[in-house]
Amino acid sequence: MIPLLRALILALGFYFGIPVVQISGTLQGQTAPTDSILAIAHTLFTEASILANQGHQDEAESKLQRVLDIREKALGLDHPDVALTLHNLGFIYNA
Numbered sequence: 001m002i003p004l005l006r007a008l009i010l011a012l013g014f015y016f017g018i019p020v021v022q023i024s025g026t027l028q029g030q031t032a033p034t035d036s037i038l039a040i041a042h043t044l045f046t047e048a049s050i051l052a053n054q055g056h057q058d059e060a061e062s063k064l065q066r067v068l069d070i071r072e073k074a075l076g077l078d079h080p081d082v083a084l085t086l087h088n089l090g091f092i093y094n095a
Helices: 002-017 020-027 036-054 057-075 079-093
Strands: none
Touching: 020 057, 036 057, 057 079
């Protein structure tokens, strides 16, 4: 992971009060409580939006796929955040 992005994730985790151990585990694919996971998904979603706007479609797609996986498991398939993630993935695929 790019050091700046990792620092951003850790800073946002600190801001939202998520312990660094949970963030580190989540970044490595381990499990964490749902609220922490959703905070990470939100951060990844924001990063993906920034990357897409900068023209880094492949990196944005990868992050959005992770967000989709997290949100589907945590929120269910019918949640609006899952729909928004699919919507943004559609823009990536259409670019």
